[in-house]
Amino acid sequence: MKNNNAADMLKSSHYYIICLFLVVATFAVYWQVLDNDFVHYDDGVYVTENIHVNKGVTFDGLTWAFTSSHSSNWHPLAWISHMIDCQLYGLSPRGHHLTSLLFHVANTLLLLLILVRMTGSLWQSSFVAALFALHPLHVESVAWVSERKDVLSTFFMMLTVWAYILYVKKREVKRYLLVVLFLVFGLMSKPMLVTLPFVLLMLDFWPLGRLCLTHDVRNVITGQHTNERTGIFRLVLEKVPFFALAVGSSIVTFIVQERGGAMKLINPYSLQTRIINAFVAYTEYIVNMIWPVELAVLYPHPGNCLPLWKGVVAGLALVLITILVIRKAQKIPYLAVGWFWYVVTLIPVIGIVQVGSQAKADRYTYITLIGLFVIIAWGANDLLSKWLHRKIWLGTLAAIILPVLIVLTWKQVQYWENSITLFKHTLKHTSNNNIIQNNLGVAYNDSGQYKEAIKVCKKSIRINPGYAKAHFNLGVAYGESGMYKEAIEACKKAISLDPDYATAHSNLGVAYGVLGMYKEAIEEFKQAIEADPDDLLAHNNLGYAYLSSRMPKEAIDVYKQARRIDPDSAKACFGLGYAYALSNEKDSAIEQYKILKNLDLELANRLFKVINK
Incomplete structure (x- = not known):
């Protein structure tokens, strides 16, 4: 050569x-x-x-x-x-x-x-x-x-x-x-x-x-x-x-x-x-x-x-x-x-x-x-x-x-067209695949097919009863189906298996909140934030729970933390403005309204109505 x-x-x-x-x-x-x-x-x-x-x-x-x-x-x-x-x-x-x-x-x-x-x-x-x-x-x-x-x-x-x-x-x-x-x-x-x-x-x-x-x-x-x-x-x-x-x-x-x-x-x-x-x-x-x-x-x-x-x-x-x-x-x-x-x-x-x-x-x-x-x-x-x-x-x-x-x-x-086609194909060619059964449940939850989600999450749990994510996603499916008591039990089980499961704490808090159990909800959201200090959703949910409990001062502190995590979070900005309005801090509420106009005009209009009640 x-x-x-x-x-x-x-x-x-x-x-x-x-x-x-x-x-x-x-x-x-x-x-x-x-x-x-x-x-x-x-x-x-x-x-x-x-x-x-x-x-x-x-x-x-x-x-x-x-x-x-x-x-x-x-x-x-x-x-x-x-x-x-x-x-x-x-x-x-x-x-x-x-x-x-x-x-x-x-x-x-x-x-x-x-x-x-x-x-x-x-x-x-x-x-x-x-x-x-x-x-x-x-x-x-x-x-x-x-x-x-x-x-x-x-x-x-x-x-x-x-x-x-x-x-x-x-x-x-x-x-x-x-x-x-x-x-x-x-x-x-x-x-x-x-x-x-x-x-x-x-x-x-x-x-x-x-x-x-x-x-x-x-x-x-x-x-x-x-x-x-x-x-x-x-x-x-x-x-x-x-x-x-x-x-x-x-x-x-x-x-x-x-x-x-x-x-x-x-x-x-x-x-x-x-x-x-x-x-x-x-x-x-x-x-x-x-x-x-x-x-x-x-x-x-x-x-x-x-x-x-x-x-x-x-x-x-x-x-x-x-x-x-x-x-x-x-x-x-x-x-x-x-x-x-x-x-x-x-x-x-x-x-x-x-x-x-x-x-x-x-x-x-x-x-x-x-x-x-x-x-x-x-x-x-x-x-x-x-x-x-x-x-x-x-x-x-x-x-x-x-x-x-x-x-x-x-x-x-x-x-690989979407999650459901991918996971169904995988389950067809593997056995005892509790993780993919659970992931298929997540995909069903995301597409609003909650009955199917409940079925596959239960299959995942039968394969591996100690898999916390399957219990959590079962809880999500129950919650979205309006079965809040079942959702609470499923999320509690997930937390018992993984005490630092931030999202499970957060979803348990949501279920408590829907049932008007704000004290319990607040405690769960705090647990979620302790497990994951950067959990924006948990901060927003905790702020909302405080507002629902007529505790705007506490809500202000939480929403400020949420805005530090994500300054572009429209929900955090709206919640902070709402909390300011309930605390009669109108100038601060207006300031949040001005910021919110560049993030979400619909939420900004809602906040404007709250401020001017």
Whole structure:
């Protein structure tokens, strides 16, 4: 291969035609996502109900993004990307989905660019990029607004690798710093990229050819040859700052997740159970890659019910594959790099340290499957190397595989149309899924289907009687159905399971208030605020309870706190003005009226009538 072969390919008409195909095919498959809604699974946490995000880009919001441990993660750039979307599109889901789709397309093109530049192999690189763009396992990362961190972190990962290629070509400080910068951006988008320094070390072995273990290899970027067995020490030393960043990100992530309570689920599962599940997950991801059907947004962790034999079989299979890969590493280097890319990049989310309630997740394959795709693309080319009309056979295989993936991905995107279609599909293909039963109940509540909500919330409770959220959402359904006594009992049960459940305290207070039990309501709203001092709804509800109890002075203090939480809250402004009016502080009430006119004209007119009674 000539030294300038890869550069020539990047200028060829074939390259640009392939780029056009990838863009058109990806948009064709995913375009329907623009008509999809937000879903009741973290989208409220990340966008629709997050007052720091849905106001758009603000100084307070940017400060919060870098200092918050909200959602038990530290990924400030992911928060900022959502803020920018809210700034541009408000809470219209179409714009948010478009941004994620554009990142996915950009990632596909960057992957193609990187592979061609590193390997000089246009067609194998194109097939990998096509698999990445069109595989159904990647739908979750693209169609789920909350998973913006996947497509965003991968974007910076691709840029990191591209900057690294530039550094390998010409080892300059400014190019090295560019690698560091993109790596930092990636870690600030999703900490799963802590394995990226290992990936760069693997790429040194193949296809960059910077690492020689037993024989002369060629650096495809510089065109130079090396047979230095000690090269690995220099290459590791070169990446010490990268590893330091990864360690720092891991420490921050551990602290934030522990503070946010995401690691509580470690307790029910023994180390043995987590290891067994990890081995099984590794093998199931491979099966799902080959046969991507019956995919779900949540695969419940089987817990201690997972049979030992499954873990043993899966573990042995992984060990045998790894041994084979190592033995073939020199002769078939892409096999080793592809396999260890898959194994290593999955480590942060494989569940040895269990974060969340899933056994596995489709979104975790967004980066990891690239390694297996490389094995498939280069392996198929090698396996058919002696066949007559090899290119025709390879083209035929691609022509069969890609349309199948397009159809499956198109169908998978449709399941993400809204919460109800998504959760029903998940429940159809999983069992004992109490979390999704509960989430379906939330979706039914949101759409006013309270009878259905009561049914599925009860199913969730039967699966896991200790799941506080299901009791809470059952209470919401009862309350919206006018069954306030039942609502009170359900919310009390939720609070007994989780005493710091702020929203449950708040809804219990609402139920008490409807029944005229304002003393009890006030106490519950106070409990909600104690559990979550930034709970705007609880502050507004407490203010209203004080007003209903003819306690305007107390209401004034609470509504002032609510306005500090969100200065643009029309309800807080109205309540404060109303409380001032009841306290005969007319000038202060008029001041709130003037502010309210710019927030909600209808509420402003109502306040005006109260002031001038």
